[in-house]
Amino acid sequence: MIRNIIKFIFKTLFMFFTLNKLNNKKIVFIEGTREKMSGNCGAVFKKLQNYKEYSFILVEFYKSNVKYPNLKHYSFFDLRGLFHIATAKYLIANEGFFNFLPKRYSQLNIQLWHGAGAFKKFGYSIELEKKDYHIKKNKVIDILSVSSDKVIDVYTEAFQIDKLKVKNLGMPRADIFFKEDEKLKVKERFFNEYPELKNKKIIMYAPTFRDNDKGDFKLKLDIELMKEKLEKLGYVLFLRLHPNIKKDDISVDNIFSYDFSKYEQVSDLLIVSDILISDYSSIIFEFSIMKKPILFYSYDVEEYIKDRGFYYNYYEFIPNKINYTTEEVINSIINKDWDLERIEKFARYFFNPFDGNSTERVLKEIGLWEEEK
Structure with missing residues (x-):
């Protein structure tokens, strides 16, 4: 009313x-x-x-x-x-x-x-x-x-x-993801602001917002386990969470894990990141343009299909396998479990002209x- x-x-x-x-x-x-x-x-x-x-x-x-x-x-x-x-x-x-x-x-x-x-x-x-x-x-x-x-x-x-x-x-x-000179400028600007990250391998976790996240959000990715297994290999983890999520209970150490949820230009984060972890977010489309690894941490896929639904068969649509646990995500990173040619094909299907x-x-x-x- x-x-x-x-x-x-x-x-x-x-x-x-x-x-x-x-x-x-x-x-x-x-x-x-x-x-x-x-x-x-x-x-x-x-x-x-x-x-x-x-x-x-x-x-x-x-x-x-x-x-x-x-x-x-x-x-x-x-x-x-x-x-x-x-x-x-x-x-x-x-x-x-x-x-x-x-x-x-x-x-x-x-x-x-x-x-x-x-x-x-x-x-x-x-x-x-x-x-x-x-x-x-x-x-x-x-x-x-x-x-x-x-x-x-x-x-x-x-x-x-x-x-x-x-x-x-x-x-x-x-458009920026197609332009190498502009991406180099983004990287230079970003690493001037965060010089401690310059030689790190950056993983960005950007999960979809779920309706039940508003009241009681719990991060399903085990940051401590990620740190234990990946920090020694030169990786760091960026979190990019939805603005409607209350993040008071999420702890980052600003050594291995960083919260970039409020960082204004998400395109900058995509450009500097080496690996993207997501689930059902459309952020995967833009990241795929750059032909970089995408991992799908879709622990609740059956429930999400039932509640929301997709225009495509999710299991056939995504350009990688599903990871159901943090351990599987870690193993995929260590073993480089991805197919960049498949990711490029995915990008060219959803961005056409690809220019x-x-x-x-x-x-x-x-x-x-x-x-x-």
């Missing part, structure tokens, strides 16, 4: 603001609670920021500490943010939180989404009883960008939108690409 009242108030204010003329030189980036301009919106903004004739606005659900030159920044609950959404020609979003707002006839609503490929089910695919809700919610989208032709049907179903709106333009935030030019394709599609810039 309260949520519906709030939405009604914001829709009413939005309609009032539409009495103002649409600004064809205004671009609004819309973020929910996830990436804070470190993902797709950030990649697009960095390509556009030198376009002096445009004004750039970031509207977030809650205002974060994002600071970029030439970027004005508002909370959604600041009426100035709502005004800019109502008067901008271009709306570029990374998730669908603000889709309840109407869209002006000549506005362009571009949905870049925050996950690559197609893995665990989402949207209408897990809420079959809410078809009308998803149709109504997503009708404001003009373009939904995906990373491969192979997943167009999946996103058409999940969003319940016209298939012609789903376009294989790519994932802007993934690192997604940002350019998105901007060309919406008419904002200028070659000389």
Whole structure:
């Protein structure tokens, strides 16, 4: 009831603001609670920021500490943010939180989404009883960008939108993983900040957020056992946990184990990491681009399949075997139990074209690409 009242108030204010003329030189980036301009919106903004004739606005659900030159920044609950959404020609979003707002006839609503490929089910695919809700919610989208032709049907179903709106333009935030010079700059910057890690072999553990993690999260990876077996071999362990997880009970020593859950640029962590451990997270898609080892620590796979479900057969889909225990994870690392060619094939299936030019394709599609810039 309260949520519906709030939405009604914001829709009413939005309609009032539409009495103002649409600004064809205004671009609004819309973020929910996830990436804070470190993902797709950030990649697009960095390509556009030198376009002096445009004004750039970031509207977030809650205002974060994002600071970029030439970027004005508002909370959604600041009426100035709502005004800019109502008067901008271009709306570029990374998730669908603000889709309840109407869209002006000549506005362009571009949905870049925050996950690559197609893995665990989402949207209408897990809420079959809410078809009308998803149709109504997503009708404001003009373009939904995906990373491969192979997943167009999946996103058409999940969003319940016209298939012609789903376009294989790519994932802007993934472009950096194709560019060796940019990756070298990331590594140099990171290891200047953390010089003690420069000659270490970095393992990153990035598990999926589970619904029951909010109340009583218990890390299932045995950090002490990892340390006992792997520290002497030159490894360190990074933890990258979901922001909704309370991590008070997780102990890291900042010698072998480190908590990088709040580190802003997850792409930096992927670039400096040598091995990724995950389970059902879409982070595996971007990491696979770099043809580096991925281990799947999927201790609750049967339960997860039952509760959430996947678009593919999980056992056949992942480019490695399943590890069910910390001991199996350790053995896989020691024995180098992975097939890099299989990982590359996986990457090329879900990123096609496999070229690192997604940002350019998105901007060309919406008419904002200028070659000389």
